[in-house]
Amino acid sequence: MFGISDPGIWLAYLLALICLFYSIWFGVTHWNKGDEDSTNSQEPEK
Numbered sequence: 786m787f788g789i790s791d792p793g794i795w796l797a798y799l800l801a802l803i804c805l806f807y808s809i810w811f812g813v814t815h816w817n818k819g820d821e822d823s824t825n826s827q828e829p830e831k
Contacts, residue, residue: 789795
């Protein structure tokens with residue numbers, strides 16, 4: 786398939802794509818996660 790006959794090469798491409806999609810998912814789900822803590826600490830206590 787596509788001139789690549791070695792299954793190890795296909796495995797490397799597959800793992801690279803899995804890592805890419807995981808890193809995108811992780812970045813989107815954890816976007817600005819620590820910002821709530823830093824803004825709440827600057828508010829005056831009541």
